[in-house]
Amino acid sequence: MATQIKKGGATLAKKKRNQLLFYIALVALPSIQFVFFYIYVNFNSIMLAFQRWNVDKAAYEFNGFASFKEAFMFGSTDSVIASKILGDMIENSLILYAFTLLVGIPLAIIFSYYIYKKCFLSGAFKVFLFMPSIVSGLVLSTIYMYFCDAGIPELFGLEQGLFSNQDTKFGTILFYTIFMGFGTQVLMYVGTMSGISESLIEAGQLDGIKPWQELLFIVVPLVLPTIITFIVVGVAGMFTNQMSLYNFYGNNSGGNLSSKHYTFGYYLFAKAKSATWAEYPSLSALGITLTLVCAPLTLGIRWLLNKFGKKFA
Amino acid sequence: MTNTKKKFKFSVFNTVICAVLLLYVFCMLYLLFWGFITAFKTVDDFQFNSVLGLPEEWQFENISTVWNYFIYTVNTDKIVGGQVNLFGMLSNTLLYAVGGALLMTLAPCMVAYACVKYDYFYSKILNGIVIVTMILPIVGAQPSMLAFLRTINLYDNFLGVWLQKFNFLGLYFLTFSATYRAIPKDFSEAASIDGASEMRIFVSVILPLVKNMFFTVMLIHFVEIWNDYQVSLLYIPSYPTLAMGVQQVTSHNVALGPNGEYPFNEPPLRMMTSMFLIIPILILFIAFRNKLMGNLSMGGVKE
Numbered sequence: 001m002a003t004q005i006k007k008g009g010a011t012l013a014k015k016k017r018n019q020l021l022f023y024i025a026l027v028a029l030p031s032i033q034f035v036f037f038y039i040y041v042n043f044n045s046i047m048l049a050f051q052r053w054n055v056d057k058a059a060y061e062f063n064g065f066a067s068f069k070e071a072f073m074f075g076s077t078d079s080v081i082a083s084k085i086l087g088d089m090i091e092n093s094l095i096l097y098a099f100t101l102l103v104g105i106p107l108a109i110i111f112s113y114y115i116y117k118k119c120f121l122s123g124a125f126k127v128f129l130f131m132p133s134i135v136s137g138l139v140l141s142t143i144y145m146y147f148c149d150a151g152i153p154e155l156f157g158l159e160q161g162l163f164s165n166q167d168t169k170f171g172t173i174l175f176y177t178i179f180m181g182f183g184t185q186v187l188m189y190v191g192t193m194s195g196i197s198e199s200l201i202e203a204g205q206l207d208g209i210k211p212w213q214e215l216l217f218i219v220v221p222l223v224l225p226t227i228i229t230f231i232v233v234g235v236a237g238m239f240t241n242q243m244s245l246y247n248f249y250g251n252n253s254g255g256n257l258s259s260k261h262y263t264f265g266y267y268l269f270a271k272a273k274s275a276t277w278a279e280y281p282s283l284s285a286l287g288i289t290l291t292l293v294c295a296p297l298t299l300g301i302r303w304l305l306n307k308f309g310k311k312f313a
Numbered sequence: 314m315t316n317t318k319k320k321f322k323f324s325v326f327n328t329v330i331c332a333v334l335l336l337y338v339f340c341m342l343y344l345l346f347w348g349f350i351t352a353f354k355t356v357d358d359f360q361f362n363s364v365l366g367l368p369e370e371w372q373f374e375n376i377s378t379v380w381n382y383f384i385y386t387v388n389t390d391k392i393v394g395g396q397v398n399l400f401g402m403l404s405n406t407l408l409y410a411v412g413g414a415l416l417m418t419l420a421p422c423m424v425a426y427a428c429v430k431y432d433y434f435y436s437k438i439l440n441g442i443v444i445v446t447m448i449l450p451i452v453g454a455q456p457s458m459l460a461f462l463r464t465i466n467l468y469d470n471f472l473g474v475w476l477q478k479f480n481f482l483g484l485y486f487l488t489f490s491a492t493y494r495a496i497p498k499d500f501s502e503a504a505s506i507d508g509a510s511e512m513r514i515f516v517s518v519i520l521p522l523v524k525n526m527f528f529t530v531m532l533i534h535f536v537e538i539w540n541d542y543q544v545s546l547l548y549i550p551s552y553p554t555l556a557m558g559v560q561q562v563t564s565h566n567v568a569l570g571p572n573g574e575y576p577f578n579e580p581p582l583r584m585m586t587s588m589f590l591i592i593p594i595l596i597l598f599i600a601f602r603n604k605l606m607g608n609l610s611m612g613g614v615k616e
Contacts, residue, residue, distance in 0.1 A: 018510065018511055019431060019511055021511075022510075022511035022512055022515075023427050023431045023433065025512075026423045026424065026426065026427040026515075027423070027424055027427045027435070027439065029479070030420045030423065030424050030479065030480065030481045031439075033420070033476060033479050033480055034442070034480060034481070034482070036461075037458075037461075037476065037477055037480060038446070038480070038482070040461065041454055041457045041458050041461050042451055042454055042457070044457045044460065044461060045451075045453070045454050045456070045457035048456065048457055048460065107333075110330055111330070111334060113330075114327065114330045114331070114334065117327075119327055119330075119331065120331055121331070121334075121335075124338070125334045125337075125338065126606065127602060127606070128337065128338045128341050128342070129334075129337070130605075130606050131341060131598075132341075134536055134594060134595075134598045134605070135345075135540075135591050135594065135595065136539075136540040136556060136559070136587075136590050136591055136594070137540065138540070138542060138556060138559055138560055138563070138587075138590075139348070139559065139587040139588075139590055139591050140344070142348075142559075142563045142583060142584070142587055143344055143345070143347065143348035143351075143584065143587065144344060146348075146351070146580050146583075146584075147344060147347055147348075150359075150364045150580070151347060151364050151365050154363070154364045154365055155365060179337075179340075187606060210324065210326065211324050211326045211327055212326045235450075236450035237450075239450075239452045240450075240452055246543065247560075249564065250560065250563075250564030251564075253564075264452070268452070268453045268455065269455070269543060269547075272453075272455040272456050272459065272547065273546060273547055275456060275459070277460070277463075279456070280456035280457070280459065280460050281456075283453060283455075283456040284453065284456050284457055286453060287451075287452050287453020287454060287455075287456070288453070290452040290453060291450065291451050291452045291453070294450050294452055295449055295450055295451075298448070298449075298450050299448065299449075302448070
């Protein structure tokens, strides 16, 4: 008996040991990857922001807050110009977010409702709304740019293309960003809407509510968590959204893009693409500052929406 | 469920939405169609005839010009003035997209299984990490990543970019977790009683059950990487992908034509080059559209 218990215990211990070994085998490499490629990289980003590149020693050395000052000069020596660039980038990011919030999200919800109700051609609409998520953004941007600059003037008899005209350029890019951005949102909303209890919809229909009332008073409150997710994701992406500017203008070697149309996302990517060891600290400093603004803003808005959003729903 | 949807009646509200959606589809289709017909025009036809109309004469030569002369010029620390042709770009794209998509799918698939199956404290930590990193936005880590990759000699190297992709963070970790939780324990318990090892249970019992989802997630990542040029432009500039090639052609003037001129500076050949990038993905989309679209929901991918 004692031998049997001992044997059983040994088997159990061996099984547990094998489970632990297999567990380690599954999580070890991804964990190591996370430590180096997420924790170390982000920690190094903070370190870099306080350093400068010493050319003679070919190494970084402590430089206090100088990189932050340099970062906010945006390559200019004139602080007035730098302030203007910063102001423009903040303004563009806020305009983009406002349009996404006030135009993009409501339209995506309305389109999703139409698809959810399986109305006329809803299957085809779903495919076409999702298409920009499949087709290369670079290709769509290229076609759109030429169409706006060559096709639209021919169609409406304009003297200048929409991209060539400085007054219409930003609006044209903004329209493109909203126009192409429905895909994933619509899929998510439709997915969530399909989980709505049919009894609720039926009860509303028995009371004779109109489709817009059904959408506004039954569907929207029930998909609110998904809407909140997209609002929060939008805040988080405010400083990373490039507004497809790199697709349209590359690194702006032709000088066709004025700095007044820059976004933080575009500026950071374009600079990082051609940066040398010496430029990494100022770019890191800019990234850290934006994170310090963006992270509390995102968490705060998420908290507010979760706290008060459901009350209004 | 069907009943309620059948009760849906015609209304002004729906007619207006339908009209807006029809306009959207028309614009989208027309844009793609216009890009397609422009790809078959001559430069003169585009400039002096009609920008919007059909080609006066369909210029099928544009296909062979792109096929033969679409070249990416590499100017990096490693290679200066190197030239990569269409096949080189295609090989790099496949290497990057297949390898990247596989690793991007494998990591959350493995870690999610470990976290759901084994109730260790570390599993809770991993779950927490996924949630925190999804909520916390970090801006501008590229310079640090570049510095790190250069330091460990993985910059401008496929291994470096693949390692970046091998991360378990993000939505698909939650998706895989939800799927594993939905699998009855009886399957793995029966295999365990039959003497199957932990590895055998995962490979022979669990993976076949989630293979559809694995394939869907991998497909989504494949399309994403195929279309992406920014990550490869930053981290593997000496190994141009097709998307990088199209980006270079559409924003610079570097590919010489058959007569020593720069035909890629003109819209028709830029459009034709773009078609080379989107046609394989459109074929893939048509073949697997239900997998790519039908399986997504807020909770993740449904089987």
